Amino acid sequence: MTINTSRRGIFQRRLKGLLALFLGLLTGGILGYHYVHTEPAPLVMPRQPGQSLGQQLSAKLEIPDPQEHLDALKENPIWHLTHDGKDFNVAVQQANAPAAPPQRWQLVGRVQRSDGPALIFYQPETQVSKAFKESETLPDGRKLIKIEENDFVVGALKGRRTERLTYSVGLSMDSQVPETPGGPPKS
Numbered sequence: 001m002t003i004n005t006s007r008r009g010i011f012q013r014r015l016k017g018l019l020a021l022f023l024g025l026l027t028g029g030i031l032g033y034h035y036v037h038t039e040p041a042p043l044v045m046p047r048q049p050g051q052s053l054g055q056q057l058s059a060k061l062e063i064p065d066p067q068e069h070l071d072a073l074k075e076n077p078i079w080h081l082t083h084d085g086k087d088f089n090v091a092v093q094q095a096n097a098p099a100a101p102p103q104r105w106q107l108v109g110r111v112q113r114s115d116g117p118a119l120i121f122y123q124p125e126t127q128v129s130k131a132f133k134e135s136e137t138l139p140d141g142r143k144l145i146k147i148e149e150n151d152f153v154v155g156a157l158k159g160r161r162t163e164r165l166t167y168s169v170g171l172s173m174d175s176q177v178p179e180t181p182g183g184p185p186k187s
Helices: 007-035 053-060 066-075 088-096
Strands: 104-113 116-123 128-133 144-147 151-155 162-166 172-174
Touching: 104 128, 116 144, 128 144
Parallel strands: none
Antiparallel strands: 104 116, 104 172, 116 128, 144 151, 151 162
């Protein structure tokens, strides 16, 4: 094997190398343009004259309606709890349960206890009696202000007025809030 050291041989070898390099770059450029060409991202765009970048972005972005998500959470709560921490199943049962009718309480009499006078009310349906002292709330929601010998003073349901009621046989009142089963109203 002989090495061609003439000028013509050296020139041909360099020319072949440059030609191969040129063809490689040309092929890579064509393939790159046709197959690797990508579109710019939707938020990357040329600026429109007269609009700030924030205005342009807000025109492109869609803000979701939170009410749809809140409604979905109310219908299917996470961990079966309502927004106020109560058990969801119990809250649904209570919402669907019919309201209990108000319970009738009858005044039985007045007693003198060691801590002061009290009125005794009796509920015939449950056979429960309860004593109410001054400043406690009666079953109908009014506040017992003062107990005297022949009558007692209660605050009106609305406003600051007071009423003076006399003891009478059969004086009765309906409870304002439905009771929990098994006991008198909490005062």
